[in-house]
Amino acid sequence: MAVPSFLARERIVARPGFNRWLIPPAALAVHLCIGQAYATSVYKTALVEHFDTSLTAIGIIFSIAIVMLGLSAALFGTWVDRNGPRAAMFTSAVFWVSGFLVGSLGIATEQLWLLYLGYGVLGGIGLGIGYISPVSTLIKWFPDRPGLATGMAIMGFGGGALIASPLSRQLMSFYDPDYVPTDAASVASGDAVAKLFLTLGVLYLLFMMFGAFLVRVPAADWRPEGFDPSTVKKKALVTTENVSANNAVRTPQFWLLWIVLFCNVTAGIGILEQASPMIQDFFRTGDGSLVAASAAAGFVGVLSLFNMGGRFIWSTTSDYIGRKPIYMVYLGVGIVLYLVLATLGSSATWIFVITAALIISFYGGGFATVPAYLRDLFGTFQVGAIHGRLLTAWAAAGVAGPLIINGVLDARGTPGQLVAGDYRPALFIMVGLLAVGFVANLLVKPVAAKWHESADAVEEFTHEHHTPERSAAR
Incomplete structure (x- = not known):
């Protein structure tokens, strides 16, 4: 599958003198965003009450997303290697953000299946492609320290919830004045969660695009100094x-x-x-x-x-x-x-x-x-x-x-x-x-x-x- 020329791998080969330490921040920009998947518990109870359903029915959303992560990473892994990290990060952002937008529509219209389709399926595809998008690039930039390189990026996925959890609570309290984020018994309204999804979608689009257009791949004959x-x-x-x-x-x-x-x-x-x-x-x-x-x-x-x-x-x-x-x-x-x-x-x-x-x-x-x-x-x-x-x-x-x-x-x-x-x-x-x-x-x-x-x-x-x-x- 061809990609537009501005996303193509050959357009992002680094010029001599490029600082390889710019690559981990580019990877982090993507992984910190998709790491929001670990923060779904923040609004889980609100969705249960909004849809008048069970925790299991809402928990399926996360399971769908993780299954799609694995499947999309497996199916598109070769495509990611062939076309490079910019195309992969861009594609990941489109799917991940689309998942929030479709999910927001599902919450607003009380159509649970749209939440499954949006955050679960579309968002899960974005998760899978985004998760693997910087891996081979980081390893090629850091052949001398591959564990350090992948650790710097993938720690962002684990830390995404540290940003998303408090941010989500504050945003829901802004959209629903009756919601008290410091009170464990307080539950936000479904409307607040729908608006939260819209806001997160816009924010994540900006950050993931920053990562996509910052990333570069090394020239074929490049080696770290002294390696x-x-x-x-x-x-x-x-x-x-x-x-x-x-x-x-x-x-x-x-x-x-x-x-x-x-x-x-x-x-x-x-x-x-x-x-x-x-x-x-x-x-x-x-x-x-x-x-x-x-x-x-x-x-x-x-x-x-x-x-x-x-x-x-x-x-x-x-x-x-x-x-x-x-x-x-x-x-x-x-x-x-x-x-x-x-x-x-x-x-x-x-x-x-x-x-x-x-x-x-x-x-x-x-x-x-x-x-x-x-x-x-x-x-x-x-x-x-x-x-x-x-x-x-x-x-x-x-x-x-x-x-x-x-x-x-x-x-x-x-x-x-x-x-x-x-x-x-x-x-x-x-x-x-x-x-x-x-x-x-x-x-x-x-x-x-x-x-x-x-x-x-x-x-x-x-x-x-x-x-x-x-x-x-x-």
Whole structure:
């Protein structure tokens, strides 16, 4: 599928002297916007009352968006690699913003199916394309620090809720004077949420377009000053060869990483999905009282910080200790943390908060490290497309995680009357999942030479999209 000339890859080849540190802000401009997906709980109750439906019916919107994220990332990954980050970021912005506009119309007209179509389907496509749009570009700009590069960008997705949550509350209070954002019992009107969607759509369009028109790709022969590509051969599991996206999915390494990501994400989503009620249920007293709603909201904020920080800190750490060892930490230490949460989590608030925060930091770190892991195993040739196909694991986890924890809690009692013990079966299931992921990670080995692309095939692809004549047209 061709793109307009102003979006074409050859128009954004960086001139000599371009500062590569401008690329992470361009990526962040997109990821901070699409990271709003983690802030849907802010207006979930308002939508339940507006549509007079159940939490499950509203929660499906988020599940649709995550499924579409995985599917669109898989389907359009090769297109993103071929046409470059500007075309991908631009396309992502169009779909993401359209999702808000159609969703706003659905809320205003009380047509829930339009919200499914808008935020769920259209917005989910924007999520998928936007999520993978800067990945291969960042890795090519930072071949010396791929974990740092992807961590800088992908931490924006984890931190998007830190901006979107308070901003959404303030905007809803502006559109609905009766709504008090500091009162957990206060619920905004449907009209306020509809106007919120319109406002966010306009704001996100501006920021995402800024990122799209700032981003550049390096020239084919560019290298960071002082970087010697031959040094990567000295590191275990790191290849200087290249594997195409079509061949990557035929290797056992791809499917082992799919299992690793699925297990890590499913376990993390279990806590994120229930964060606010979970801390209240864990510390519910005999008379039915629980921790203050403000404390629960603060806990959600702490998780967002650790989700964002883990994406940067742990992925950067992986540049020094390696991708396979860092996933042994995510999964192995994660098992211990889940056991602590299940058995000791209700004994003290500080134990609960620290344990959950570390688990979520591993959840975020897993997302940020996996592009660099893929680059190590499959090379840079079509790493964006391979990453897109791997994100189908996220789509599956986005359904499995909530189903596991909600299914267990539904069988254990009534929301608002649950206690810490009711969560233990779900937490032990997460321990089992992390154990499966740990074993899968241990089995990862270097990719066999039979899957490597020939130098001629890579050169042909490169010349097709980076000829000097076409690059000169920028």
